[in-house]
Amino acid sequence: MSVAIIGAGVMGETLLSGLIRAGRDAADLVVGEKRTDRAEELRDRYGVDVVSNVEAAKAETVVLVVKPQDMTEVLGEIAPHLRPGQLLVSLAAGITTALIEKHIPDGVAVVRVMPNTPALVDEGMAAISAGSHCDEAHLEIAEGLLAATGRVVRVPEKQQDAVTAISGSGPAYLFFVVESMIEAGVHLGLPRTTATELVVQTVVGSAKLLRETGTHPTVLREQVTSPGGTTAAAIRELEDHKVRAAFITAMEAARDRSRSLAEGLD
Ligand SMILES: NC(=O)C1=CN([C@@H]2O[C@H](COP(=O)(O)OP(=O)(O)OC[C@H]3O[C@@H](n4cnc5c(N)ncnc54)[C@H](OP(=O)(O)O)[C@@H]3O)[C@@H](O)[C@H]2O)C=CC1
Numbered sequence: 001m002s003v004a005i006i007g008a009g010v011m012g013e014t015l016l017s018g019l020i021r022a023g024r025d026a027a028d029l030v031v032g033e034k035r036t037d038r039a040e041e042l043r044d045r046y047g048v049d050v051v052s053n054v055e056a057a058k059a060e061t062v063v064l065v066v067k068p069q070d071m072t073e074v075l076g077e078i079a080p081h082l083r084p085g086q087l088l089v090s091l092a093a094g095i096t097t098a099l100i101e102k103h104i105p106d107g108v109a110v111v112r113v114m115p116n117t118p119a120l121v122d123e124g125m126a127a128i129s130a131g132s133h134c135d136e137a138h139l140e141i142a143e144g145l146l147a148a149t150g151r152v153v154r155v156p157e158k159q160q161d162a163v164t165a166i167s168g169s170g171p172a173y174l175f176f177v178v179e180s181m182i183e184a185g186v187h188l189g190l191p192r193t194t195a196t197e198l199v200v201q202t203v204v205g206s207a208k209l210l211r212e213t214g215t216h217p218t219v220l221r222e223q224v225t226s227p228g229g230t231t232a233a234a235i236r237e238l239e240d241h242k243v244r245a246a247f248i249t250a251m252e253a254a255r256d257r258s259r260s261l262a263e264g265l266d
């Protein structure tokens with residue numbers, strides 16, 4: 001099964017590297033990339049063929065990983081070369097399957113995916129939704145691609161903007177918390193390297209605890225919070241600074257931005 005990736009930036013290269021790690025034959029993968037220096041880099045690094053978008057559009061499965069703003073231009077370029085029976089998988093935030101279907105021939109199936117960057121270490125979280133001409137076999141192909149780099153769930157497409165706000169952008173919020181805790185450690189007088197090691201291992205350990213025990217995060221937080229102790233003092237400050245409310249409004253903003261990304265594209 002041949003797979004083309006059009007748009008090999010951060011997310012496109014993440015998917016490409018995951019497919020290679022998972023044992024896909026580089027001979028069955030092609031990348032659509034215009035910049036010659038980048039094409040050379042990808043050829044050297046992964047042993048894949050780097051071709052024009054038009055050439056890439058001949059693959060059985062074509063994965064679009066360009067920015068939402070570039071999507072209609074790329075669709076316009078490849079649409080005359082797509083044929084019924086192919087599968088088009090879009091990883092772009094905010095771009096609906098209906099918008100994509102307007103630009104391509106009838107009979108080309110579309111799957112919308114929201115992945116995230118932990119896919120780079122095979123701990124990705126991807127949510128997939130079917131377009132209107134998509135059957136179970138198409139969904140399984142898309143699932144197979146994303147399962148190479150982590151977990152995959154199916155969601156109704158109307159949930160994709162919320163998914164984008166939670167797991168798509170989510171790694172950035174956690175890195176922001178990590179940065180903030182490291183700065184706090186430095187503020188408290190710890191060497192930066194020590195603060196970094198303490199925070200990174202605390203995040204990894206806490207994530208493992210959540211996943212491996214399946215215990216509710218509230219219970220896990222209560223287990224850390226000794227009566228009248230240090231954690232209670234810190235959590236009170238986080239509540240006073242409305243950090244919980246800030247998370248909700250931040251994710252509403254991400255959801256709204258996802259909804260508006262396709263504005264002006266038709
Ligand atoms: N980064 C993330 O965490 C996530 C990203 N996504 C989605 O993935 C998509 C890509 O995002 P990201 O990887 O961050 O962005 P990048 O800017 O890193 O990647 C976009 C890539 O598309 C290339 N490109 C632009 N126009 C064309 C074209 N006409 N033909 C071929 N390639 C083209 C760009 O090349 P050049 O640099 O030469 O312009 C660039 O390499 C977006 O739609 C985003 O919503 C989804 C989930 C998570």
Ligand SMILES: O=C(O)[C@@H]1CCC=N1
Nearest residue numbers: 093164167168169170
């Ligand atoms: O910031 C963005 O728009 C993309 C989509 C989800 C994560 N990164």
